[in-house]
Amino acid sequence: MSTELIKTLAERDQSVIWHPYTQHKTASPPLAIAKGEGVYLVDERGNKYIDAISSWWTNIHGHAHPYIAEKIYEQARQLEHVIFAGCTHEPAVRLAERLLPLLPGQFSKVFYSDNGSTAVEVALKMSIQFHRNKEQRKRNKILALRSSYHxxxxGAMSVSERGVFTMAFDNYLFEVIFIEPNTSLSLQHLAYDEIACFIYEPLVQGAGGMHMYEAAWLNELICQLKQKEVLCIADEVMTGFGRTGQLFASEYLHHKPDIICLSKGLTGGSLPLAITACTQNIFDAFLQDDLYKTFFHGHSYTANPIACAAALASLDLLQQESCIDSIESITVSNRQFVQEIIHHPKVMNARSLGTILAFEFHSDKKEYLNKVKEETMQLALQQHVFLRPLGNTVYIMPPYCITAEQLQQVYHTLLLIIDHI
Ligand SMILES: Cc1ncc(COP(=O)(O)O)c(C=O)c1O
Structure with a gap:
């Protein structure tokens, strides 16, 4: 008998796979997932876990959703892929037509790519070249927020907080002016005519530690920057598609972005796809007889038709009243649970916005490499809940199809972990 047959999937994995964000010397073996079923991940032994973090914040309608699966199948039988330079197709056009009016701002063009990082690269390159095409070559500086992750x-690392994730590459990253969120806005020292763009995660900074900051503060900053013709880029890769309780977090702000980056929830978590949408004003700066002013950017799988069909299906589900109601119920339950734990002696800074809830375990500082992460994950698995804290920042961000009972199971698990740690 071949030894392949007696090895578990996790064991076979360990001989051939290098996982993201994983120190293989010390990491536990991976959880081998055989299938997904709504809010559950099912491992190779048949154990079910509530996916309380939506598989890296992508999954909004639950796993293996039959409607999305059906639409993917239909599209795969019709047209699986075609080069997107010089060609177009129905799913890409329809998705842009449906999404543009829903976006928070005056957006008129959609640029497709494959993931959150590429959506950000496109936004940065678009902004830099926008000013160059308009012969404003002095505008070459970029503003970003402290604790950001893009x-x-x-390029995406350059505009992100320097720390554990970027350390090995710091010498290769371009310079960025960082502003601390929620601090008094004395920006007089900035030479505005040298700033090309400002990139921000509106209201919730995800991988930087689920840091939540004031809408009014961000609104004022965007207002000041827009007056000085600085392009404002909302990175809604995580906050988009209902996560914060509104369809987009920028809806909480009066001042809207010029560019928005979307990915993660775009296809409901089924296939990789990203969008960088911009205003007509930005697009117009590239409409030139001079061919050097073309936006020379693209990826092999740009606007993949199957991914676009999945995004259209996800949008159908997201716009159903039952989904909007679920987002509201999760929002309300999260607020109540925050009140339950806010004064717990082991808990710091319990907070929530929409379907995102987070808190820290007491520690000298917020720290990604904090060992409490591994212990928390293992305790959660014992309770059949899948979590992946950011160091001592524990958070949940479940698919919207989670039932009230399942959500209570997640809260119960968090309480057990808080008592145990
Ligand atoms: C706000 C934000 N921007 C960009 C990214 C990068 O997305 P991706 O991992 O798809 O490259 C992430 C990923 O977590 C994110 O949270």
Whole structure:
């Protein structure tokens, strides 16, 4: 008998796979997932876990959703892929037509790519070249927020907080002016005519530690920057598609972005796809006889038709009243649970916004490499809940199809973990 047959999937994995964000020397073996069923992940032994973090914040309608699966199948039988330079197709056009009017701002063009990092790269390159195309070459500086995270490619890392994730590459990242959220806005020292763009995660900074900050503060900053013709880029890769209780977090703000980056929830968590949408004003700066002013950017799988069909299906589900009601119920339950734990002696800074809830375990500082993460994950698994804290920041961000009972199971698990740690 072949030894392949007696090895578990996790064992076979360990001989051939290098996982993201994983120190293989010390990490526990991976959880081998055989299938997904709504809010549950099912491992190879048949154990079910509530996916309380929506598989890296992507899954909004539950796993293996039959409607999305059906639409993916239909599209795969019709047209699986085609080069998107010089060609177009119905799912890409329809998705843009449906999404543009829903976006928070005056957006008129959609640029497709594959993931959150590429959506950010596109936004940065678009902004830099926008000013260059308009012969404003002095505008070459970029503003970003402290504690931000925008992805793992070089441009995205450059505009992210320097720390554990970027340390090995710091010498290769371009300079960025960082502003601390919620601090008094004395920006007089900034030479506005040298700033090309400002990138921000509206209201919730995800991988930086689920840091939540004031809408009024951000609104004022965007207002000041827009007056000085600085392009404002909302990175809604995580906050988009209902996560914060509104369809987009920018809806909480009066001042809207010029560019918005979307991915994660876009296809309901089924296939990789990203969008960088911009205003007509930005697009117009690239409409030139001079061919050097073309936006030279694209990826092999740009606007993949199957992914676009999945995004259209996800949007159908998201716009159903039952889904909007679920987002509201999770929002209300999260607020109540925050009140329950806010004064717990082991808990710091319990907070929630929409379907996102987070708190810290007491520690000298917020720290991604804090060992409490591993212990929390293991305790949660014992309770059949899948969590993945950001160091000592524990958070939940469940799919919207989670029932009230399942959500209570997640809260109960959090309480057990708080008592145990
Ligand atoms: C706000 C934000 N921007 C960008 C990214 C990068 O997305 P991806 O992991 O798909 O490259 C993430 C990922 O967590 C994110 O949270």
């Amino acid at each position: 992805g793992d490619t070089f």
